[in-house]
Amino acid sequence: MASNAGDAPNGIGEKTERDHPRKVSNSSDTSQIENQASNDNMIDDAERERREKSAKLQNPLGHLTAEQLSRQGEEFCAQHGLTSEEDIRAFRLGAMLAGNMNKYDTLAGLTDRERDVLDRETTHKWSNPGMLYAVIVICSLCAAVQGMDETVVNGAQGFYKSQFGIGDSQSQRDSWLLGLTNAAPYICCAFAGCWLTEPMNKAFGRRGTVFVSCLISAAACFWQGFTNTWWHMFIARFALGFGIGPKSATTPIFAAECSPPKLRGALVMQWQMWTAFGIMLGYAMDLAFFEVPDLSGIIGLNWRLMMGSALIPAVLVCCMVWFTPESPRWYLTKNRHHDAYKSICRLRFEKVQAARDLFYMDRLLQIEKETMKIGQSKIKEFLTIRRNRNAMLASEIVMFMQQFCGVNAIAYYSTEIFIDSGFSTQSALVASLGFGIVNFLFALPAFYTIDTFGRRNLLLTTFPLMSIFLFFTGFSFWIPEGTTAHIACIALGIYLYGVVYSPGEGPVPFTYSAEAYPLYIRPIGMSLATATTWFFNSVISLTWPAMVQAWTAQGAFSWYASWNIIGFFLVLFFLPETKEKTLEELDAVFDVKISDLVKYGVAQFFYFWGHYVLRRDIEPPVAPSHVVLEAEHSNQQVFQEKTPDATNRV
Template sequence: MSMSSKVDRGMFEQDENIADSPRREKFVPQRTFGTAAERARRNLNAKLSNPLAGFSHAELRRQGRKFALTHEIGDDEDVRAFELGAVLAQSPEQYANVAGLTSQEKEILRQEFANRWSQPWSMEWVSTSWRLPTSLLFLPKAKIEDFGRIADPGLPGKQIDETVVNGAQIWYKHQFGIAGERSRDTWLVGLINAAPYLCCAFIGCWLTVPFNHWFGRRGTIFLTCCFSAIACLWQGFVSTWWAMFVARFALGFGIGPKSATVPVYAAETAPPAIRGALVMQWQMWTAFGIMLGYAADLIFYQVSDPPGIVGLNWRLMMASAMFPALVVCCFVFACPESPRWYMRNKQYYRAYQSICTLRHHKIQAARDLYYMHTLLEAETSMKLGQNKLLELITVPRNRRAMVASEIVMFMQQFCGVNVIAYYSSEIFLEANFEPASALAASLGWGVINWLFAIPAIYTIDTFGRRNLLLTTFPLMSLAMFFTGFSFWIPETHHTARTSCIALGTYLFGVVYSPGEGPVPFTYSAEAYPLYVRSYGMALATATTWFFNFVLGVTWPSLRNAFTAQGGFAWYAGWCIVGWWLVLLFMPETKNKTLEELDQVFSVPTRFHAAYGLRQIPYFFKRYLLRRDVRPEILYEKEEVVVAGDAGYNA
C-alpha cells in the first residue's frame, strides 16, 4: 500500500465493542481535508516516514543501480550493493526475502538485528571519542565553580560559612571584590556562574544551523572546540569580575553549537537499531564529565600560590578545562564526516566512503546511504513556503511535539539538578563539612550521577521515556524535600545532619540520572519530524541552556532569601509540577516509527490530557488495589485507508 494513501488521524470515536474495560478511543479518518496547503502539510510526514513504500523489488533495484551509476559511486561490486541496498532500505528487517543476497551477507544482516551492539571498531571509536571529550569539554567548564581551593587560609572562617557559591568562586570572588552579602554581590556571582548559558540561549545554540551548513559536523566540532579552548585559557588570566564574565560568556559560543551538533552527528552515523541508545549517551558522558570535574577539585585542592601570583590554584583549574578541547581538535578530522552532510552537498562518493567505515559490510552502507538519499529528496521536494520556525507553532502536530519537548527541557533544569551540580561543595560546607570532605562528598554525587545514567541505555527503550519521568519525578521531589529539611537537624547532631544532607543529594542523583537526565535530549531529537528537526533541536537546546542560566544566576540570592530549606523545597515543588505536565502533555515515543509518531502527536491536546488524568485511577486499581483491569489504549497502530480519496494523495 502506498504511503501516500495513509491518513493523518486526528479525530476520535468510542469503541463500544470492548466490554468491562476502560474507555478506549481510537482514530478515524478525517473526512474534511481543508486547503491544498493543509493537505500537503499533513501528508509531508507520511512521505518522509518511508518514501520507498509501495515500490516493487525490481523497481528498487533499478533505482539503486541508477543512483550508483549516475553519481559514479564505486565499481561493479558497489553497484550491486546499491541494487540490493535499495531493496533492503524499504524494509531492513525483511532481509531474508531479498533475492540475490549471499548466505554471508544474510548472516551479517541477521547479526545486525540479533546483536545490535556488535559494531565496527570505527563506529565504536566515533561513538566514544566524540561524545566523551566533547561532554568533558564543557562540563568541567560548566562546573568550573567546583575547581580550586575551598578557602583562602587568610580569610576568617566565618566567611566560608557565609559564602553562597562553590569551589573556585570562594577564592576569586574575594579577589574580585564581590564577596559581600550585598544583593549586588550575590547577583554578580550568579551572573558570572551562569554567563556561558546566557550566551548559549540567545546566540550559541542558534549558530548550530549555519555552522553545520558551512563547516559540516566535524568542522563545527573543531571550531567550537577552538572557541572553548581559548575561553578556558582566557579565564585563567582575568583579574576582574567583568573580565571573568566576558570570558565565560564567550564559552557559550563553544557550548551551544556543540551541544546540538554531537547528538545530531550520533543520530546520522549510528545504525538504526541503536540510534536512540547512542543519542542518549550524550547525557551519560555529560554525567561522566561532571564526575571528573569533582575529581579535579580534590586533585588541585592543595595547590599553593608561588611568589608574585595570586590565586594560582583556581587559575590553573580554569585553564585546565582547555585540554579536552585540544584533544578533540587533534583527532576530530580523523573521524569520518557525517554521510548525510556529504549528501546535502552533493558529494555522494565521499558520503559512501564515510558510511562504509561505519558499517560492517558494503550492503549495509549502501542500504543506509540510499535511504538517506530518498529522505533528502523527499525533504527537498516538499517546500511548503513557510518559515520553519513558524511551522513549529502553526502546524498542530509540530506544536504538540514542541510543547512536550519544551516541558522536558525546562524541567531538566527546574528539577533543581544544577543547584547540586554547581553549588554542592558550598551546600556541604553550609552543612558543616570540612572543606576536603565537602569536595569528596561532591565527587561522590558525581560518581552516582554517572553510574545511574548507564541503565538508561536499556530502560529508555524498554520502560519508556514517559514512564521513566512519571516514576522519577515524585522520587526527585521527595529527595529534594529530604535534603532541604535535613538542614533543620540541629548542628549539635553533626553526624546525623551531614549524613542526611549527603544522603538526600545522593538519592536525588540516583533517580535523576536514569530519568530527567537522559530523556530530554533523546525525546527532543525524535519528537520533531525530519523537515523541522534541526530547528526544533536548536530551540530545545536554547531552552535548556536558558533555564540553566536562570537557575545559576538566581540560586545565590534564592538561598539567601529562602534559606537552604526553602530553596530545596522550591525545586521539590517544581518536580511535582513537572510530573503533572508530563502526565497531561507528553506522549510516549518509545519504539515508534516516524509515521506512528505523527499519529501520536496528532492526538488533540485536550484528549491526551484527559487520557492522562484517567491513568491515575487505573494505576491505583491495577497496582495498589491489585484489580485485573486492562490499560486504555489512546492511539492505535493499525493503518486506516480512505478508499477512493484521490484528492488526498499529494
C-alpha cells in the first residue's frame, strides 16, 4: 500500500495536520468551520485570501475529480508540445496520481512495472535511477572542493606565516594579519561571491553555475601556490571566494530540486557530509606534504603543494558536470517544459513518475506565483510576505549558528590549538586529521536521522551537547601543562564536539536553507543564507588568533560554548520542521505567525520535560501550520467518485 510522505513520524513531541487529517464530510466538521470563521473576524480580507491560497498549496489538486485531472494532464501535453501517445498516457495517469496523493492502488491503467516502481518509492526509498545519484556525486565532489579549500590552510599557515613575516604569536599585528589572510575567501563570499548566485543561475542554470564556480576555485587554488607575500596570498584567497560563494549556494539547491521528497534531506545533506570528507582530505594533504623538501629556487614547496592540492576535485567536477541533467525546476522557471520533462525522465525510473512530479511541480509553481504576487520586488517580499520572512528568519538562524557554534575555529586552527596544548607540529597535524576523520564518520548517521528524526530535533539534541564539550575543552587548558591529562582532555573535548556537530548543525543548515524558500526567490534566499554563513565564517577566521591572545583558550572556547546555548533556544522558538514535505508544501509550514511558533516551542519544551523527565502521560503539542478548513477535502472520496470514467479513457 502506498503512503503519503506525511505519514512518516515527525519526531519526538511533534504532530502535524498531515499526521491527523481532518474530514469535513459531516455536520460536526461544518460547525467547526463556522466557529473557525467567527474566530477569524479580525483577520482582514487580504490575509484571509493569502491563507486560503497557502492552504491550497498543501494539495492544490485535492478538490479535482479523476476525470478533471486526466483532462488537465492532456491539456498540459497539448500546451507544451508533448504529442506522443506514451507521454499523453503518462500525464493522464501522472496527474491523477498527483491529485490522489500517490495512492496508486486505487488507480486502474497502470502496468505491473509501474506499480512495482511506485511501491518501491515507499518500501525501498533508496532505489532510484543511477542518473539521480550521478547528480548527487557531482554535488558531493563540489562539497569536497569546499572542504579542502577550507582546511588545507590549517597546516600550510604554520609555514607561510613565518615566510611572510606574520608569524609572531605575541604580536597583535601579526595575529590580525594571519586572521585576515585566512578569512579572505569568506570575506569575498559574504560581500561579493554569494551575491553572484542569482545572476549566474539565471544565465547558466544550476549546472552551469557549478561548472563556472569550480573552474574559478581550481584557478584560485593554483594561484595560491605561487604567492610570496601575505597580501598576495590575501588577493589569491579573496579570488577563491568568487568560486566558493556561488558553488555553496547553488549545489544544495541543485540536489534538492532533483531529489524525491522522501530522500531530499538525505541527498541534500551529502553537501555537508562530503564537505566533512573534504575537510578530512585537506588535513590528509597537509600531513602528506609536510616533509616535502624545498627545491632549488622554490621556498616552501610543502605548503605550496598543500594549498594547490584542492584544485584536483574541482577539475573533476568541471569534467563531469555536463554529463548530468539540469534541474527540472529551473527549466520550469524558464518556461522550458519540454526540457524539464526530458530532464526529470532521466531522474525517475518510469515516465508516469516523471509526469506526476512535473505536473505537480508546475501546478504548485503556478499557485505559488499567484500567492506570492511575483510582480513585486523580490527583495521587498522577504520582509512583506510572512511565508518568506519566516523562511528567512529560520534560515538565517541555522546559518549564523553553523559558524557561531565554533566549529570553524577548530577546523581552521586545530593544528595551532594542538601545538599550544603541547603537541609537536607533526603530531598536531595527525591530531587534526583525527578530528577530520571523526567529523566525516559521524556525518554518516545523518543519512538516516535527517529524514527520520528531523532537522529541528537534531538541532535541539546536539546544541546542548556541543556547548558541554566546548566548555570541557576550554576548561582543560587549566590542567597543568606537560601532563598527559592536559593533552588528552583537550583532544577528547575536541573529538567529542566533532561527534555531536557532524550529524546536527553540520548537515542541517544547508539542507534546511535549500528547502525553506519558495522556488522563485530560492537563489536570492540561498545567496543571503550563504552570505550570512560566510560572513560569520570570516569573523571567526579573522578574530580567533586575537581572541585566544586576549582571552586565553579558556575564554575563547567558553565564548562559543555559550552561543550554543543561545542557538538551542533560537531553534526551539523559531524553526518549524521541514522533513518529508515537498518543497512547495513548505509554504503552509512557514506561513504562520511568529507568536504561534514561539508558543509551540514553549509547549514542546514543557512537554519534553514533563513526558521524558517527569514521566507523565501527556499529549505532545501540535505543530502550527496554516490550514484553512474550507480548503480541506476528503480527497480519496472525491477521487473515487470519478475514477471509473477517467481510467476508461486511459
